Amino acid sequence: MIRSDGNGRPSLLAWDDLNEIVAAHRLQPPRMRLSRAGEAVPAAAYSILRTNRRGTSWYQPQPVEFHARLAEGASLVIDAIDQIHPPVREAATGLERFFRTPVQVNAYASWTAEEGFGTHWDDHDVVVLQLEGSKRWKIYGATRQAPAWRDVEAPAAPTGDPISDVVLTPGDVLYLPRGWWHAVSADQGTASLHLTFGLATQTGAEFLGWLCDDLRASVNVRADVPRFGTPEERTDYLAAVRKDVLATLDDPAVLDRWERSLDATHPGRPRLSLPHLTAVPAEPGITVRATAPRARIDQGDQGVTFAGAGNEWTFALPVAPVLRLLAGGTPATLANLAAESGLTLVEVAEVVSALFAGQAVAVVGNAS
Known part of the structure; x- marks a missing residue:
């Protein structure tokens, strides 16, 4: 169910929701964290370490200190909020069904003109939805083509002025491709709350990883590499493996098979069905x-x-x-x-x- 924000606009997440989530869940760093100037604020600066009689410890946020750190310029982050807030989960599920790739949603709240994370880039595509207040986005573009989370080289930091400087207001949506540098701040004088929908990318590296597993059907791929063989044996081995790899890549349906495997093997969003344990009864309701x-x-x-x-x-x-x-x-x-x-x-x-x-x-x- 998506509620209204009081002005007729649908709201996936409101301030009351955020307050309840922090109060009701033991969200430990880094799942929930405060960030300032690109660095995580120590949990002890806004929480008390509690320990119960069974020896379980957790950081319990203290409202006065929590508020103070935010007023000083920190930003609040809750990762994977789609796992604990049904309206956001519904939106994430819809995007996952449409884009056919895993989606994770993070919530961000800021109160000052300070950039809580500095200028940075993400290794996945991002769809931003502004919910409350305003947020300024300075966008610099990419400095490396198709950067990845496991890469051989880090993108160089951008220089010069941003290519775009936009202010998002409630209901605005922004799309950022992976690798695009950006800096974000709540410099409009209002408390700001937004969601980022992270869309997992499926690169050639992921495809080749699947291909390696798919090729295990070949005895040539399963066989031991002739590490101590003669030069002729090593040459013959490479030729046999090359033949199998090229034959698979020549199959025009290979990408379809890979995409089907991605969809069919993903665990989705598992959910309990209590009180039903072993079967679904034949009841109309x-x-x-x-x-x-x-x-x-x-x-x-x-x-x-x-x-x-x-x-x-x-x-x-x-x-x-x-x-x-x-x-x-x-x-x-x-x-x-x-x-x-x-x-x-x-x-x-x-x-x-x-x-x-x-x-x-x-x-x-x-x-x-």
């Missing part, structure tokens, strides 16, 4: 939802395959409408799935229970 936003459906003449959360199932063709409704991401009751597919309630429950056992579907409600 049971509401279920797919937990794998990038699940793949392949339909042939003899059946339909659903692949997601690291598993794959093949069903009879009449099950296809059920699978397509689930893959769309909208919660659905068993009664609705039965009505849309023409299957009986018991048949739908059997299909859903199979996906439930493979963590690709979760029970999210039970309308009486």
